[in-house]
Amino acid sequence: GAGGGPNEDNVTGLLVRSTARQWTRDSVLAVDAGVHLAAIIKIFEEHLPRASLRKPTIASAAATPVNGDNLSTPTEPVRPKLCMSTGPFANLELPHATAKANATYVFRSLISTYLITHPHLDHVAGFAINTAALQQTLRRKRVAALPSTIEAIKEHIFNGIIWPNLSDEGDGAVGFVSYDRLVDGGNVALGDGEGRGYIEVCDGLAVKGWSVSHGECMRHSHHQGSYSSESTEAGYPSYYSRRSSRKDLSSGSMDSARSQSFSQNSSEKKAYDSAAYFLRDEHTGKEVLIFGDVEPDSVSLNPRTARVWQDAAAKLWAGLLTGVLIECSYDDSQPDGMLFGHLTPRHLVTELGVLAGKVRALTALDSSPGSPRKRKRPSNGHKLPSEELLARRPPSRHHVRRRTRSSVSPSTSLRPESPRHGSSEIVLPNEDAELRSIVEEDGSNHRAPKSRHESGAIHQSPTTKPLAGLKVIIIHVKDPLRDEPSIEEIILAQLQEHERESQLGCTFTVSESGTSIWL
Numbered sequence: 001g002a003g004g005g006p007n008e009d010n011v012t013g014l015l016v017r018s019t020a021r022q023w024t025r026d027s028v029l030a031v032d033a034g035v036h037l038a039a040i041i042k043i044f045e046e047h048l049p050r051a052s053l054r055k056p057t058i059a060s061a062a063a064t065p066v067n068g069d070n071l072s073t074p075t076e077p078v079r080p081k082l083c084m085s086t087g088p089f090a091n092l093e094l095p096h097a098t099a100k101a102n103a104t105y106v107f108r109s110l111i112s113t114y115l116i117t118h119p120h121l122d123h124v125a126g127f128a129i130n131t132a133a134l135q136q137t138l139r140r141k142r143v144a145a146l147p148s149t150i151e152a153i154k155e156h157i158f159n160g161i162i163w164p165n166l167s168d169e170g171d172g173a174v175g176f177v178s179y180d181r182l183v184d185g186g187n188v189a190l191g192d193g194e195g196r197g198y199i200e201v202c203d204g205l206a207v208k209g210w211s212v213s214h215g216e217c218m219r220h221s222h223h224q225g226s227y228s229s230e231s232t233e234a235g236y237p238s239y240y241s242r243r244s245s246r247k248d249l250s251s252g253s254m255d256s257a258r259s260q261s262f263s264q265n266s267s268e269k270k271a272y273d274s275a276a277y278f279l280r281d282e283h284t285g286k287e288v289l290i291f292g293d294v295e296p297d298s299v300s301l302n303p304r305t306a307r308v309w310q311d312a313a314a315k316l317w318a319g320l321l322t323g324v325l326i327e328c329s330y331d332d333s334q335p336d337g338m339l340f341g342h343l344t345p346r347h348l349v350t351e352l353g354v355l356a357g358k359v360r361a362l363t364a365l366d367s368s369p370g371s372p373r374k375r376k377r378p379s380n381g382h383k384l385p386s387e388e389l390l391a392r393r394p395p396s397r398h399h400v401r402r403r404t405r406s407s408v409s410p411s412t413s414l415r416p417e418s419p420r421h422g423s424s425e426i427v428l429p430n431e432d433a434e435l436r437s438i439v440e441e442d443g444s445n446h447r448a449p450k451s452r453h454e455s456g457a458i459h460q461s462p463t464t465k466p467l468a469g470l471k472v473i474i475i476h477v478k479d480p481l482r483d484e485p486s487i488e489e490i491i492l493a494q495l496q497e498h499e500r501e502s503q504l505g506c507t508f509t510v511s512e513s514g515t516s517i518w519l
Contacts, residue, residue, distance in 0.1 A: 001035035002511040004122065004293075004329050004342075004476035010513045011035050011122040012476055014290065014325070015088070015111070018204030019518075020283035023092045026112035029202040031277065031290050033114055036126030037107050037133065043514050044099035047087035051094060053080040088516040108137045113180075113201045116145040117292020118214060118274040119152040128157050131166045134176040140168065144180040144201055146211055148273045154179065182209045185307075194320065198280050206280045210308045213300040214274035214293045215341020271302035272341060278311065287315055288519050291326040293476065296347035297354075299336055306354055313358035316470060317366075323519035325511075327476035331490045342476075345494040349504070356466035356504050363466070465505025473517060474510045 001013035011034030021027040030036065082094045089106070096102045107130065114127050127143075134141060143153065158167045158177065166176040186197025186208035198206035274292040281287070289312055297303035315321035329342035343351070474495075477488055488510040495508050511517070 001039055001126075002475055002477070002513045002515075004327065004478040006481070007479060008125075009035060009038070010479075011125075012292075013039060013126060014475075015040075016205065016279060016288075016290075017202075018281045018283055020281070021204040023089075023110065024203055025109055027203040028106070028110040028112070029205050029279070030111050030114045030127070031279075032117055032123040032292065033127035033130070034122040034125055037103060037130045038126070039513065040103040040106055041100050043087055043089065044103050046514065047084060047089065048094075048099050048102070050086050051082050052085050054083040054093065088514070104133060107133065111141075112139075112203070113142040113144050115201055115207060115277060116143060116149055116153070116275075117277070117290075118272070119149050119156070120293070123292065124153065124157065128163050131163075131176055134166070137176075140176060140178045142178050142180050142201075143167075144182055144199075144207070146184055146209060146273065146275050147181045148211075149275070150179045150181050182207070184209065184211045194285055195280060195282070198278075200282075201279075204282055206282055208278045208280075209275050210277075210304075210311065212274050212276050212291065212294045212305050212308060213271040213297075213302045213341070215272050215295055215339070216269050216301055217272040269301060271300060274341075276305075276308045278315070285320060286322050286519075287320050288322060289324045289326075291324070293327055293329075293341060294343065295339060295341040296343060296351060298347070298350065299339065305351060309351070309355040310358055312355055313362060316355070316467070317359050317362040321470065323471040323473060323517075324506075325473040325475050328474045328491055328495075329476055329478045331487060332494050342478075345491055345498060349495065349498040349502070352467065352472070352504055352506065353502070359466040363464075465503055468505035470506040471517075471519060472506050472508050474508060477510065 001009075001011050003010040003012075005011050012032045013035045014031040016029045016031055017023075017027050082097075084090050084092045084094060092106075094102050095105055116124060116127075131141070143150065145153070154167065154169060157163050158165045158170075160172055164174065165172045166174045168175045168178050180199075180201075182199065183197075187199060188197050190196070191198045191206070195206060198208045201207045274294055276289060276291045276294065279288050279290065289308070291308075294305060297305050312321055312324070326348065327343055328345060328348050330339070330344045332344050332346050334344050339347075474488075474491065477491060480487055492508060492510050499508075509517070
């Protein structure tokens with residue numbers, strides 16, 4: 001699922017795998033599952049008619065000895081197997097004849113873990129309903145998420161009221177599902193080298209997660225982010241941005257807001273937790289970054305996406321980060337006061353400008369006279385860049401201003417190239433000041449990257465576009481359900497306009513349900 005609603009048949013749900021593992025058991029990871037089994041069945045219904053028989057293995061001409069005697073028995077030829085020829089499941093050997101039976105095989109046998117960004121229904125509803133089909137599996141399914149998301153799923157979904165408690169915790173636990181609580185920023189006790197802080201989530205893939213903010217939440221619950229004692233402005237509902245201008249709201253919107261009687265002036269506001277996940281292919285070391293729903297740092301009660309960009313910058317600079325999947329729910333006509341914790345093209349490109357600034361800083365540092373470019377930088381799992389470079393460029397706290405408009409390059413085709421073995425499916429005002437910002441110690445778990453020379457990354461000169469080669473895949477677009485040009489086309493055109501202004505160098509693709517993307 002590629003959309004953000006309101007159609008329930010196309011909401012967030014991704015399947016990710018390392019192609020080095022082929023289609024082995026437990027080799028597929030589900031990232032969110034607002035729509036799930038029904039969408040997998042639909043894919044099989046579309047592509048199963050084009051499935052073909054795999055050529056049989058030629059039997060060995062040699063005879064196999066029996067009981068050590070000279071007698072022998074000829075080897076039986078291997079029977080041909082039906083194999084998917086097209087679509088996201090190409091080259092998958094099919095154990096069954098029908099679409100629904102093969103989809104259920106994928107669900108029960110190939111998918112091992114559900115990596116959930118946050119517990120909103122459009123990200124978990126499909127999985128919750130599909131758990132009824134887990135009765136005949138041999139192992140529990142794992143739900144991996146940050147602790148606040150696990151607690152929300154445990155308290156509000158698998159609670160015996162909204163849905164039976166099919167987990168292995170709490171009263172009346174059935175045991176179909178187990179919980180894996182991830183550490184925000186990664187667990188530095190796990191992994192080593194470039195994989196430090198990561199934990200394996202399926203065969204071939206490991207994850208490290210960061211919490212990000214997804215709007216404001218007024219209701220007290222276990223699912224919580226940071227708190228603010230500010231009261232809401234003029235009694236408006238909490239989803240209006242605290243930094244939005246009132247002129248962004250129509251008079252009708254303001255009147256409607258005033259009519260809501262939530263007694264919010266005395267309430268305590270907090271940022272709603274979502275997550276961004278780095279997925280690492282253990283065969284190649286390459287990574288992709290997948291965001292759940294996220295709002296701009298510029299309007300957030302708890303701006304924390306910059307931590308993700310800081311981590312991503314080191315990976316992109318070292319040639320490890322191949323793609324970013326991130327939401328862009330609305331076009332630029334959506335005012336800041338009506339974002340509901342989401343992004344528009346202007347805000348997305350501003351956020352990518354933060355990433356670009358951090359990459360520029362690393363590039364400038366690597367290119368500066370006296371830089372230890374050809375010596376491996378020490379890995380302590382915390383600081384970026386190395387101690388030697390920190391000594392030359394002492395850190396200082398610096399808040400970087402960002403423009404609200406930037407750019408990306410024209411879109412790339414959604415039609416994937418042939419899969420590669422081991423693949424995984426705003427100008428800053430002061431670059432030196434940004435350098436000081438990127439190396440400051442903030443307690444987050446960053447590993448100093450290898451130099452670009454050691455990592456094999458293409459050398460980037462100071463004049464190179466900072467995000468050149470990075471693929472940005474747009475997810476969670478909300479369909480306005482109106483007679484007008486496609487909202488996806490509008491969003492893409494606005495992103496291309498921003499690209500013409502600032503030239504960050506990344507390429508944009510708007511995802512489509514039922515397709516595959518190779519990164």
